[in-house]
Amino acid sequence: MTPKERKDLKKLDDLVLNASSDELKKIQEIDHQTQLEGLSFFEVYVDSSSLIHKNIKKSSRRS
Secondary structure, three states, rough: OOOOHHHHHHHHHHHOOOOOOOHHHHHHHHHHHHHHHOHHHHHHHOOOOOHHHHHHHHHHHEE
């Protein structure tokens, strides 16, 4: 694992570990959708981490 991959994985770990229950539900929905598309949540997170994090926060506020 490269240092960048390790750093990205730590960011993802922090996102999950510090998420509220509503945010965890949204993360789970995103993870399920990415699996249906044949991707991993990590791949999608790395490619668009700022978008995912914003969408999780935004969506959890709507509920």
